[in-house]
Amino acid sequence: MTTSSLPRLPNNLARRLFLNKHGLAAAPKGSGKGNDLRAVVDEIGFVQLDSINTVARAHHMILAARRPAYKEKNLKLLMERDRHLFEHWTHDASVIPTEFFRHWQLRFERDKASLAARWRNWHKNGFEGKIDDILKQISDHGPVTSATVGEDEQRSNGGWWNWHPSKAALEYLWRTGEVSVSGRENFQKIYDLTDRVIPAQHLGHAYDPDETIDWAARSALDRLGFATSGEIAAFWDLITPGEAKSWCQEALARGDIIELVVENADGSPRKVLAYPETLETLETLPQPPSRVRILSPFDPALRDRKRAKRLFGFFYRIEIFVPEAKRQYGYYVFPVMEGDRLIGRVDMKALRGEDRLHVRAYWPEPGIRPSKGRLGKLQTELERWARFGGCSEITFEKDWLRTA
Numbered sequence: 586m587t588t589s590s591l592p593r594l595p596n597n598l599a600r601r602l603f604l605n606k607h608g609l610a611a612a613p614k615g616s617g618k619g620n621d622l623r624a625v626v627d628e629i630g631f632v633q634l635d636s637i638n639t640v641a642r643a644h645h646m647i648l649a650a651r652r653p654a655y656k657e658k659n660l661k662l663l664m665e666r667d668r669h670l671f672e673h674w675t676h677d678a679s680v681i682p683t684e685f686f687r688h689w690q691l692r693f694e695r696d697k698a699s700l701a702a703r704w705r706n707w708h709k710n711g712f713e714g715k716i717d718d719i720l721k722q723i724s725d726h727g728p729v730t731s732a733t734v735g736e737d738e739q740r741s742n743g744g745w746w747n748w749h750p751s752k753a754a755l756e757y758l759w760r761t762g763e764v765s766v767s768g769r770e771n772f773q774k775i776y777d778l779t780d781r782v783i784p785a786q787h788l789g790h791a792y793d794p795d796e797t798i799d800w801a802a803r804s805a806l807d808r809l810g811f812a813t814s815g816e817i818a819a820f821w822d823l824i825t826p827g828e829a830k831s832w833c834q835e836a837l838a839r840g841d842i843i844e845l846v847v848e849n850a851d852g853s854p855r856k857v858l859a860y861p862e863t864l865e866t867l868e869t870l871p872q873p874p875s876r877v878r879i880l881s882p883f884d885p886a887l888r889d890r891k892r893a894k895r896l897f898g899f900f901y902r903i904e905i906f907v908p909e910a911k912r913q914y915g916y917y918v919f920p921v922m923e924g925d926r927l928i929g930r931v932d933m934k935a936l937r938g939e940d941r942l943h944v945r946a947y948w949p950e951p952g953i954r955p956s957k958g959r960l961g962k963l964q965t966e967l968e969r970w971a972r973f974g975g976c977s978e979i980t981f982e983k984d985w986l987r988t989a
Contacts, residue, residue, distance in 0.1 A: 873924045
């Protein structure tokens with residue numbers, strides 16, 4: 586079928602659909618705790634964890650962008666007390682609804698062989714010989730951290746790539762499902778035996794690979810709204826691109842999904858896949874509120890940088906690892922959204938010792954006029970993040986508004 590004969594999804598509706606799937610199309614409201622917070626995580630699928638605390642850590646900013654009433658302790662309670670979330674890998678370390686835990690058995694099984702072979706050559710420290718010791722230590726004495734295992738082993742100052750044998754064994758046990766993260770203290774993972782962390786109803790029976798492949802593909806497409814097979818595979822990073830492609834071919838043949846053309850921000854067409862009922866929902870999609878939102882660089886709506894560029898015409902690169910002299914913007918710059926458009930980026934930092942949120946710069950996107958009304962909405966959002974970051978005032982550098 587040629588693209589000219591396929592249904593077309595205009596860019597404005599594509600943006601609206603995508604933001605609706607990511608919890609950014611409605612005015613942010615709700616308690617941001619308990620079942621309400623649990624529903625937010627389920628809606629977007631997972632929340633990426635990140636240690637950088639410029640204003641607040643990424644996972645807290647992702648949730649607070651959707652629930653202004655959210656408090657950081659609420660995520661801890663949901664994961665560590667209620668056990669409604671577990672921590673593991675998607676494309677990166679994330680918190681994931683615990684009801685999905687059994688699907689991660691596919692990753693555990695695949696990683697058992699691949700990681701053992703790869704890490705054996707990488708670490709060259711005999712970590713496999715420490716696996717039983719670590720399991721016994723946890724079984725007999727309770728939860729551990731990477732700092733409380735292998736205390737008698739030679740330590741290196743080289744960083745994470747020079748793990749000592751017991752640390753590598755502990756990470757291997759987590760990556761393969763033998764132990765789970767029971768919580769974090771000062772962002773350091775605390776590990777315990779999986780059957781002490783994951784509720785019993787989520788253990789036991791494992792799905793067979795075909796069931797997990799089907800679930801991963803279906804649930805990814807549902808949360809993306811429209812996607813290629815590659816984007817479906819990358820969403821959870823749980824199945825291979827080949828498995829996602831085969832699933833798409835079979836689902837197309839059954840009529841479970843359809844092909845359509847989505848219009849990119851620059852007007853170019855791109856062939857994607859979607860559920861047939863997606864087209865029926867377009868006219869009833871909510872119009873995102875005109876408020877300004879400052880988002881985490883790791884917000885799920887922006888995680889796929891190429892998709893963000895195609896859909897919103899917004900190029901973003903994290904510049905943490907770029908030498909300061911070569912940075913275009915800054916070390917950790919936050920995307921700014923207004924309605925269904927990405928309108929700029931802001932460099933801000935919570936200086937908690939001085940009780941202030943400091944704004945170094947704001948760069949509007951080309952064609953975005955920094956009108957009085959728009960800057961007023963940005964000020965309101967900055968005030969909200971100042972409060973969230975524990976600061977009572979906002980300061981600005983003299984040349985903070987960077988217009989062309």
